[in-house]
Structure formats: C-alpha cells, structure tokens
Amino acid sequence: MPTFTISVIPGDGIGLEVVPAATRCLERVASRHGIGLVFNEHPWGSEHYLATGRMMPTDALDTLAASDAVMLGAVGHPDIPDTETLWGLLIPIRRGFQQYINLRPVRTLPGVRGPLANDAPIDFLIVRENNEGEYSEIGGRLYRGSPDEIASQLAVFTRRGVERVTRFAARLAHARTGVLTSATKSNGIIHTMPFWDEIVTELAADEDVQVDSVLIDALAARMVLKPESLDVVVASNLFGDILSDLGSALTGSIGVAPSANLNPERNFPSLFEPVHGSAPDIAGRGIANPVGQIWSGVMMLEHLGASEAASDLMRAVEEVLSAGLATPDLGGSTTTAEFTDAVLDAI
Template identity: 65%
Template sequence: MTARHRIAVIAGDGIGQEVVPAAVRCLDAVAERHDIAFDWHHLDWGSDHYRAHGRMMPVDGLDILAGHDAIFLGAVGVPDIPDVHTLWGLLIPIRRAFAQYINLRPVRTLPGVPSPVFSRDPIDLVIVRENNEGEYSEVGGRVYQGSADEIAIQESVFTRRGVERVARYAAALAAGRRGHLTSATKSNGIVHTMPFWDEVVRDVLADFPDVTARQELVDALAASLVLHPERYDVIVASNLFGDILSDLAGAVAGSIGCAPSANLNPPGEHPSMFEPVHGSAPDIAGQGIANPIGQIWSGAMMLDALGHAAAAAQLITAFEAALASGTRTRDIGGTATTAEVAAAVVAHLGPS
C-alpha cells in the first residue's frame, strides 16, 4: 500500500528557488522506489510575497501549514529587506507555532569533499540546538531611539521545561550513537542562564548512566571543533550557541552548502520543518550553481521523520555516491551545476 504524505513546499528566497526543485526531483525518485507518494503543495511565500503584500506569508499561513505532514523549506532572506521582517515573518513563527523545539543538525565527512582543516579521523557528529527559546526571545525593546542615550535591551529566556526536553533528546540520541554528549555553556561569564542550563542538563543526565557527558565553554568548544572535530559525537546547545556551532562545524566538514537541518516537533503533534543551513546566498542566486546537497540531505531527514528510514538511507547513499564520483558544485571543488548534481543523485538511486 502506497504511503502518501502532504508536504508544504516553501522555496523562499535566493538559491532556495534552485535547490528546492532539485531536491524535490530526488525525493520523488527515491519515493517511487519505496512505494511512497508525495503531494507537494507549493507556496510562493517569502520576500517577493512581502514586497507584494507587506507580509512574508498570508495571515492564515500557519493554519495552512498545519494541514500538512511536513514543511520543506528552502531559504529565507534578501539584502534589501531587514531580517527582522524576513526571518521573524516566516521561519521563526513556524518554529514556534508548531513547537519545533529541536533543531537537529548532523555534520559529517562526505566522500570527495575536502575539509579545510586537518582531521585524522572522519567527522561524524550531531548538534542538537534548542530551537524555541534561549537567546532568541522576543522580550526586550529600545528606548530613546535616535538619541545619544538610546538603549537596546534583549532578554534571554531559559525555562526548565525547555532545557530538560532538549537535553533529554540529545542524551537519548547519544545513547544510540557512540555514547558521548558535550554540553555547550558559558557559565564562567553568563551568571544566571548558563549555570541554570548546566544544572538542568546534569539533572537530566542522571537518567542516562551509559552516556559519557562533559560541559565545555563555548569559546573553547569552537576552537576544539576546528582543531579536533573528530572527537565529538553529540553536542547539545542553546539557541544561539547551537546556531553558531553548527555553521562552524558544517564549514569544517567541507561546506555549509552540504549542511542539513530538521526543526522537529518530537511528539508529532504538529508538522516538522526541514531546511538546509546555508541560507539564501544572494551572491550566487540565479546562476544555477548552488549546492543542493544540504537541501537533499534535509529531504532525507524528512523521509526518516515520516517513518521511511530505508528510503532516507538510500537517498543519502545516492548523494554520497554522486559526490564520490566527482559530481560536485564549485563550493566543494567541482564544476557541476545544481541540476547536474540532482541528476547524478537520481542516477545513483538505481533502477526504479
């Protein structure tokens, strides 16, 4: 019996409009081989919608998305519209309305993709980022704007429930991998929220005696990720720290263009969202040279989250084979176009 899934597709801005169709092609191809059918619902939301309507998505946008099994997002952001309108008008409201409190970002060495740093062993780690609170709160404001006395205040918000659930998710993930968990902190300089983070993480880890855990100050951890990325297994981090560390780790592994992510609602009460880490890359948008691997890998994560582990594994194997064969975009040392990479991935899926 065919498994059918209704997917909301938001290509968004910049290279999102190029890598999303490439990934959809690959997902349709692997779905055909596993008796899966995707009902793609394409939504033309993003900065063009903002220019036309003054909003990144319609007033009932979240209600529309709620009727889908998952959301497949390309990229958000353009140089001429402030991020406070683009990101806070589309990406962040989706993450929060649907309680996508886990941001999962795997990073690993890929065939044929050279790392800019030396590593004796392959990189294979996952960053679990808290995705709904922390430093990215809406609490704060500005007063005396435009004057010499102008003040900007931004409050961090850490709740016990929020820290517990991300720590528990990360510890369970580590228990199923190599059993090592690193918690990113800055409790030597941030005197309230980070000690609280440390305490709650320690409390949660008491339930995981087989997981070896340590906490590292985020600045030292950033340096260590460059010098010794192969040492890490699972890293759990706050919203801001996880955002920065995952971009750093993706670059260390070869290119942020290959980096995927999943915004997960683990209980399955709401749709989860899958997107690459790389952003809209306006400097190369429209040239057909963007790296689609991050978007394709995000699609594999979507397959896995929808219960199709075998299809997800086959798609990952196929894009790794395409990379190993030399089909690579210029950011990872090749000359292939976005479309050529997608075609190579489909070819490596084998006969349907």
C-alpha cells in the same frame, strides 16, 4: 502505499533552485520504495512580502498544519531587513508548531575536502534548543538615535525548555557513544548558564549518559582541533546556531549542511531546511549546491518512517560526490542541474 503530504516553501534566492532539485530526487526515491509524496507549493517569502507587506499569509500556519511535513528552501532578500524575513516566516513556524529541537548533523562526506589538515572523519550531531534562549522577543530600544540610546534583550531559559532539549539529546547520546557534550558559558553568564548546567546534569543522569560540559569558546576551538572527539552536542539557541555553521565549514561547505526543526511529539508537522541562506550573490546562476536541501529531504524521510528510502537517497548523494562531481562551493564546476541529474541516475 503510504502517502505523505509535504508543504513546500521554496522561499528566496537559491531556495528556488535547490528545492525543485530536492523534490525531484525525493519523488524518484519514493517511487522506487512504493511511497507517495504529494507536494503542495506555497509562494511565500520576500516577493510575497514586497507585494503584501507579509512574508506569509495570516492563515499560513493553519494551511501548513494539514501537512505531514514542511520543506523550506531559504529566506532572505538584500532589500528587506533580516528581522522581517526571519521573524516573518521561519520563526513563527518553529514556535507555532513547537519545533523545539533543531537537529544538525555534522559529517564528513565522501569526495568532499574540508579545510582541516587532520583527515580523521567527522561525525557528530548538534542538538540546538530552538524555541527560547537568546532568541527571545523580550527587550527593546530607548532614545533611538541619541547618545543615550539603549538596547536590551532578555535571554529566556525555562526548566521545561532545557529539560526537553536535554532529554532528546541525551537519548541520542545513549544510543551512540553514551557521551553528551554540553555547550555552556557558566563562568561568564552567571544566571542562565549555571541553570542550564544544573538541568543538563540532572537529565543526563536520568538517561544514563556521561556529560562533558565545555565552555563555548573552548568548544569552538575543540571543534577545529579535535572534531572527531565529539559525538552529540546539546546547545542553547544561539550557541547551537553558531556551532552548527562552524561544523558545516569544517566539513567542506555550508552548502552541504542539512537541518531538521522537530516537534518530537508529532502534534505538529516538522520542518526541514538546509542551513545555508538565500545566497543572493549566486542566485539565478544555476550553481547552487543542492546537497544541503537533498540531505534535509533525507532527514524528512527518516522522520516520516521511510528509513530505507532515506538511506537510498543519501547513498545516491554520496555516490555522486565520490565520483568527483562538485559544485563551485566545493571547488568544482558542476551545475545544480548536472548534480541533480547525477543523483537521479544514482537512485
């Protein structure tokens, strides 16, 4: 029986509720498929920060490196700046483990109504560059608090970084419709975005896919007006972040959206997390939607090579949604525990 060791970081807020829901479902489906899952939980996050001044221990990456994958709930606390919570935990893991691909499926789920009048099914992938771009640490602030205060931040695009995210996205596109949509803004950002466009065009030709280069503002509009026209979208760190949140809203709720932070070479463990945040406004009320966390677990199983177990878990989630069970973010009254129990029964 194959056995995988999973590092679990529930984190903050509703992460403490949806992560146990997902691990229960993962254990159930893994058992049915003869797969062993060993979950090692790490109590890192905002409470750890309030107690120690750090979101996670200094040797956290060494601890996580021994696992086959990492599952994260959410980070964020009303009393701690986001710059501390995000840059103190998630980003060091993404960069330390070279998780340069952020893969975010955007798909209509059965029983879930989105806000669009168009009923055409939505099913596309956003491949977000995850290690550089607009989210660099290069920059600073001068003359704080004065009328002459200055803030600057450098967007860093390397040929290696753009090539590897494009190659990953192009290979996905080649296996699907053969069309790769590239998010750009080369009419207004005159250095980095033309650089991005040139490399995407070069790599797409190598992978035998057609490139549809679309300005980010037009692409956002197209996602709303004709989301069914998209298949695989490749985007920079910032553009991919924004587009994927928009995509989850179009399919019904950010609570259902999963993501995978991948190191495709598998030199380091990959990390799987829902797109949503810690949602302190509903934390502790037992109404958080566990679908995003469970679906992230499905992506983790796929990454680990357990494709049949992954398919069964996703089928169980879709069966429960089709039956009309929905948490409040989807317009229902089902609790986190009730939805999880239904998925367990469906498995």
